[in-house]
Amino acid sequence: MLSVKHLIDTPSLTADDITQILDTAKSFEPLNNRKGIKKAPALRGRTIVNLFLEPSTRTRSSFELAEKRLSADALNMGGSTSSVVKGESLADTIQTIDAMNVDMFIVRAKLAGTPHKITENTDAVVINAGDGKHQHPTQAMLDLYTIREHFGHLDGLKVAIVGDLAHSRVCGSLAPALKTMGAEVTLVAPPTFQVDDPSWFGCDQTYRLDDVLEDMDVVYMLRVQLERMEGAAIPSRREYNRLYGLSLERADRMKEHAIICHPGPMNRGMEIDAEVADCARSRILNQVNAGVLTRMAEMYLLLGGEGDGVSD
Amino acid sequence: MAFLIRGAHVVDPQVGLDGVRDVLIEGKEIAEVAEGIRVDEDVEVIDGAGRYLVPGLVDMHVHFRDPGFEYKETIASGSRAAVHGGFTDVATMPNTDPVTDTGAEIRYQVDRAHAAGLVHVRPIGALTRGEKGEALAEIGDMVMEGAAAFSDDGHGVQSAGMMRTCMEYVSQFDRVVCAHCEDESLTTNGVINEGRASTRLGMFGWPALGEEHEIYRDIELCRLTGCALHICHISTAKGLEMVKAAKAEGLPVTCEVTPHHLFLCEEDITDEYDTNLKMNPPLRLASDAQAMVEGIIDGSIDCLVTDHAPHAAHEKDCEWEIAYFGTIGLETSLPLMLTRLVRDGRMSWQRLVEVMAVNPRALLRCRPVRIETGSHADLTLIDPARELEVTPDHFESKSKNSAFLGQVLVGAATDVFVDGRRMLVNGEVA
Numbered sequence: 001m002l003s004v005k006h007l008i009d010t011p012s013l014t015a016d017d018i019t020q021i022l023d024t025a026k027s028f029e030p031l032n033n034r035k036g037i038k039k040a041p042a043l044r045g046r047t048i049v050n051l052f053l054e055p056s057t058r059t060r061s062s063f064e065l066a067e068k069r070l071s072a073d074a075l076n077m078g079g080s081t082s083s084v085v086k087g088e089s090l091a092d093t094i095q096t097i098d099a100m101n102v103d104m105f106i107v108r109a110k111l112a113g114t115p116h117k118i119t120e121n122t123d124a125v126v127i128n129a130g131d132g133k134h135q136h137p138t139q140a141m142l143d144l145y146t147i148r149e150h151f152g153h154l155d156g157l158k159v160a161i162v163g164d165l166a167h168s169r170v171c172g173s174l175a176p177a178l179k180t181m182g183a184e185v186t187l188v189a190p191p192t193f194q195v196d197d198p199s200w201f202g203c204d205q206t207y208r209l210d211d212v213l214e215d216m217d218v219v220y221m222l223r224v225q226l227e228r229m230e231g232a233a234i235p236s237r238r239e240y241n242r243l244y245g246l247s248l249e250r251a252d253r254m255k256e257h258a259i260i261c262h263p264g265p266m267n268r269g270m271e272i273d274a275e276v277a278d279c280a281r282s283r284i285l286n287q288v289n290a291g292v293l294t295r296m297a298e299m300y301l302l303l304g305g306e307g308d309g310v311s312d
Numbered sequence: 313m314a315f316l317i318r319g320a321h322v323v324d325p326q327v328g329l330d331g332v333r334d335v336l337i338e339g340k341e342i343a344e345v346a347e348g349i350r351v352d353e354d355v356e357v358i359d360g361a362g363r364y365l366v367p368g369l370v371d372m373h374v375h376f377r378d379p380g381f382e383y384k385e386t387i388a389s390g391s392r393a394a395v396h397g398g399f400t401d402v403a404t405m406p407n408t409d410p411v412t413d414t415g416a417e418i419r420y421q422v423d424r425a426h427a428a429g430l431v432h433v434r435p436i437g438a439l440t441r442g443e444k445g446e447a448l449a450e451i452g453d454m455v456m457e458g459a460a461a462f463s464d465d466g467h468g469v470q471s472a473g474m475m476r477t478c479m480e481y482v483s484q485f486d487r488v489v490c491a492h493c494e495d496e497s498l499t500t501n502g503v504i505n506e507g508r509a510s511t512r513l514g515m516f517g518w519p520a521l522g523e524e525h526e527i528y529r530d531i532e533l534c535r536l537t538g539c540a541l542h543i544c545h546i547s548t549a550k551g552l553e554m555v556k557a558a559k560a561e562g563l564p565v566t567c568e569v570t571p572h573h574l575f576l577c578e579e580d581i582t583d584e585y586d587t588n589l590k591m592n593p594p595l596r597l598a599s600d601a602q603a604m605v606e607g608i609i610d611g612s613i614d615c616l617v618t619d620h621a622p623h624a625a626h627e628k629d630c631e632w633e634i635a636y637f638g639t640i641g642l643e644t645s646l647p648l649m650l651t652r653l654v655r656d657g658r659m660s661w662q663r664l665v666e667v668m669a670v671n672p673r674a675l676l677r678c679r680p681v682r683i684e685t686g687s688h689a690d691l692t693l694i695d696p697a698r699e700l701e702v703t704p705d706h707f708e709s710k711s712k713n714s715a716f717l718g719q720v721l722v723g724a725a726t727d728v729f730v731d732g733r734r735m736l737v738n739g740e741v742a
Contacts, residue, residue, distance in 0.1 A: 009583065091629055111631035112514045113585035132633065134514025172514050197511040 002301050006126040008115045009135040010177040018181060022145050024297035025290070031069065032293055042300055043072035047102040051118075052078035052129070054110045058264055058288065059129050059138070063106050066295035075102070090114065094121040103303060107131070125302045133167050138295055139263055140173035144181065145290040146283050147218055150259050155182030160212055162188040162244060163222030163271055165195045165205075166233075170222060170263050175201040186212050190244065192233035209244055214253050220261045221246050221271050237270045246272045251281060259283045314338045315734065316351045317727075320360025320693060323661040324367055324683040326670060330662060335365060337689045340732040344685055358727065360693060366665045367681040368400025368690030368730065370672040371642060373465070373490070373544060373568060373617035376402075376433070378424065379417075380409025385622040385710045387421060390642070391430040393620070393709035395735045395742075397642040398725025400431055400690040402620075403676055406438040407466040413438035415453035422458050430735050430742075431728075432690070434460035434676050436490065439478040445469045448481055455485045460676040463490035465544060470496055472529055479530075479539035488540040488566070488675050493526035493551070494593070503633055505594040509578035513585070515633060518594045520548040527551045531558045534565055542675055543567035545619050547593040549603035556612045566675060568615040569604050571648045572639055572715050577601045587628045587635035588715045591619075608667055609659050615672045618645045622711030639715035643707050647700055648716065650723030655696070689732035696723045698739070708741060 002017045010018075031040055048067050052060050067074045077097070094105075104125045107115045112132035119126050130136040148154050159178055165171045165187055175185045179202050187198055187205040198205035206212060213219065224240060234240045241247075246260065254260075260272075260281045268274040277284060315337045322333045322345070334349040335342060351357065376390035385393075387404075394402045404421060406412035412421065418435045425433030437454035441447045443464045451462060462482055468491065469475040475491075482489050499522035504510050506517025527543055531554060534541040546552055546567045558565040572591060577598040581589050589595060607613040621638025628635050646668065653659035669692075673680060681690045702719045704712040728736035735742050 089626055089630055109631070111633045113583075113632045116583060116585055117631055132514055133516075169514060172511075195511050196506050196517050197508045200508055200511040 010173045025293040043070040048104040052108040062291040098122040136169040140177040141294040142290040157183040157217045159218040165189045314355040320365040325662045364694040367669040370401040372403040372672040374620035387424040388428040389710045391428040393642040396708040403434040405465040413449035415457035418457040465492040468492040479537040483539040488542045498522035540564040566614040568617040585632045592637040647721035651721045691729040693727035698724045
């Protein structure tokens with residue numbers, strides 16, 4: 001059992017919660033790797049609403065697959081089909097869906113705090129699939145899974161999170177989760193992309209990528225959201241690539257066993273060069289694979305499952 | 313109609329009064345202030361023992377939303393809230409729809425307030441047409457119809473050149489310019505104080521500099537134009553330091569603070585995202601709030617105001633980033649001051665009367681109300697022991713968006729006299 005009822009943010013999770021999620025995800029690996037029927041009855045008869053109020057491809061597909069693998073009944077809402085678009089308030093939307101007796105909401109929203117707001121309007125369990133620039137806890141869990149798979153542990157690792165920190169919910173979830181598990185986190189960004197108060201995450205923050213690169217076990221490159229560039233926080237893609245992009249030359253200077261992660265979707269040639277994205281250090285596709293496993297684990301644990309959910 | 317308030321502790325620093333007296337009200341005026349006044353049977357006697365009688369309280373910064381947003385508040389409902397909170401006078405900000413930027417719009421408010429017949433409503437006119445910051449509003453026309461001050465509250469005047477023109481123009485009238493200090497090129501999409509709070513809750517920050525930078529600008533424009541400047545809802549320690557320095561130089565600069573910037577800070581905003589704590593300017597650091605408390609006690613802050621900002625339930629019951637800015641305040645302001653500052657002796661009653669009655673009345677260029685024979689009978693009677701739990705039911709205001717819901721406060725107005733008429737009777741609006 002997790003210590004939380006909902007998965008809203010990572011600062012609320014204990015080290016034991018995170019370990020349970022990662023271990024349970026690991027136990028789902030054989031099922032997920034089956035050649036034949038990739039399905040277990042663990043969540044049969046449970047209704048899960050995928051409420052995606054903001055566009056998402058990989059997170060949404062990952063959740064849908066995770067739901068199907070565990071035999072849950074899924075209802076997809078959002079985008080142009082949602083009544084939120086028609087001006088209905090969030091509270092009304094949630095109360096309406098809640099009246100249909102659902103067990104869980106998976107929520108992706110443009111506005112910070114939306115998942116918490118939903119918990120006030122339903123008894124169902126809520127998983128935050130990304131809220132504004134606040135939190136993206138399921139991304140953090142898949143990242144931790146990927147890193148732990150490579151190193152066998154998380155404590156003592158040195159991790160740099162590099163890129164558009166100011167607009168990043170990934171950073172907001174990943175940095176505290178890594179700290180909870182005993183890793184050391186350094187934030188790297190141009191001053192116009194730095195977080196307002198890095199001490200909240202207990203991290204150092206620098207704009208000198210080259211000074212820290214060689215010391216890192218994990219270099220986690222964030223996507224630069226091109227739609228955020230209109231505020232002129234950086235002058236051009238080209239200059240960003242030159243100063244902060246992970247080039248082959250930079251990748252070659254990393255520690256022998258160090259790995260590269262990226263939450264996707266990538267801007268090849270901007271924050272990460274094409275050949276680096278596909279190099280041996282890259283764990284980017286492992287992250288995608290881990291996404292299904294960890295999301296299965298989160299839904300399973302929050303809906304009251306125990307053990308591995310498959311063998312019994 | 314005549315009233316005798318017997319045995320109340322009368323506080324009025326304007327006439328050096330701080331002791332138990334009887335006060336006789338006849339018609340619209342105070343007829344006598346003395347000990348042991350004897351009256352005929354037709355005079356209604358109110359036992360003031362254990363209570364405080366002060367000049368009527370004034371809130372020089374409220375939003376009554378009328379015309380344009382009557383579903384949030386009207387001049388009638390706002391007047392009820394004001395009198396319920398112990399106020400005899402309020403000054404209404406001009407960000408109505410249409411914006412209060414002509415004499416006719418000022419006259420509308422004055423007439424509506426007269427029809428409501430509860431408190432004195434002193435409309436504040438816009439500095440620029442439509443509060444757009446582009447062209448002077450008809451300021452002289454508004455003065456002649458009763459405008460008490462001028463402000464583009466809600467936005468501030470973004471262009472320094474336009475603000476200079478406004479202040480130069482206003483300097484020919486005996487009125488203050490109330491400056492909402494916000495440089496929108498710095499505050500952009502900010503919805504919460506920039507720093508720990510914006511990082512913790514993952515939202516765009518509203519930096520202290522966005523306010524301080526305009527306070528600096530407007531103080532310099534005050535020096536240049538000579539126009540009296542009043543800084544609205546000051547919220548940062550550094551902003552207050554600039555005001556203090558300007559005062560020390562003898563510039564005609566004053567400022568005001570709200571109860572929420574005195575008694576709340578960004579740490580009160582938890583991951584529950586309580587939108588009643590979303591304000592403009594935002595709740596700042598605990599150290600800023602501490603500086604505000606010191607400022608209102610030591611005299612560097614001139615007035616307490618509420619920035620009473622009513623919003624309908626659906627405008628607050630939503631995600632933080634799209635919720636409207638503001639909290640209501642008229643019905644909790646005096647109880648908060650009594651509970652948090654006066655009760656423990658940190659603020660004297662004299663000082664309370666200065667910041668809640670004497671100073672704002674002077675800034676609105678209204679005739680002084682003194683507790684002496686012949687003065688206008690706008691008076692507030694306060695029970696310092698009256699307990700009050702802040703619940704939605706407590707409010708006469710149409711809106712219930714209070715940042716202080718759930719708190720238990722001690723001390724409140726029980727009776728309010730406006731023009732010698734008893735508009736609040738034992739805590740109930742007449």
